[in-house]
Amino acid sequence: xxxxxxxILVFVTLISCQDIEKPEKPExxxxxxxxxxxxxxxxxxxxxxxxNVNEMRxxxxxxxxxxxxxxxxDSIQLADNISYYAIDFNKYAALWxxxxxxxxxxxxxxxxxxxxxxxxKINQIKNNRDSIMKANRLTPESARGLEINDSLxxxxxx
Numbered sequence: 001x002x003x004x005x006x007x008i009l010v011f012v013t014l015i016s017c018q019d020i021e022k023p024e025k026p027e028x029x030x031x032x033x034x035x036x037x038x039x040x041x042x043x044x045x046x047x048x049x050x051x052n053v054n055e056m057r058x059x060x061x062x063x064x065x066x067x068x069x070x071x072x073x074d075s076i077q078l079a080d081n082i083s084y085y086a087i088d089f090n091k092y093a094a095l096w097x098x099x100x101x102x103x104x105x106x107x108x109x110x111x112x113x114x115x116x117x118x119x120x121k122i123n124q125i126k127n128n129r130d131s132i133m134k135a136n137r138l139t140p141e142s143a144r145g146l147e148i149n150d151s152l153x154x155x156x157x158x
Contacts (some may be wrong), residue, residue, distance in 0.1 A: 022087050026080040032095065034071065035085060038078070039099045041067055 045063040085090045
């Protein structure tokens with residue numbers, strides 16, 4: 001009896017999942033290239049929000065409205081388009097893969113700029129240190145005027 005009721009439950013569940021309505025293409029459709037740009041900006045803003053939310057508040061930056069203003073869309077249009085793209089898993093995964101590649105390229109670029117900046121700073125510090133050491137060295141010309149006047153050392157005469 002238990003097996004029969006379990007079989008019926010699984011059968012009914014499978015049959016009920018067949019009539020999932022797929023969202024229609026939105027009236028205000030966002031093309032794939034622009035959707036990639038939007039998802040990229042959303043990813044950047046999310047990371048900024050977790051990194052430095054206090055500074056964003058201090059500067060009165062509203063990340064949600066930034067996306068809507070930049071792309072001239074509203075929240076409903078964005079939600080409809082995300083639903084439309086997300087229904088096809090492979091297409092949606094391909095969108096996110098393009099976003100990931102773009103983020104990785106941006107990350108590599110930032111790392112390279114940081115590395116160059118650090119190497120410039122290290123060279124500047126090294127050059128400053130070298131110039132200080134050079135300034136403190138005694139040259140033969142500057143050492144000629146110095147005489148050792150020590151009463152404990154007797155001059156050696158030959």
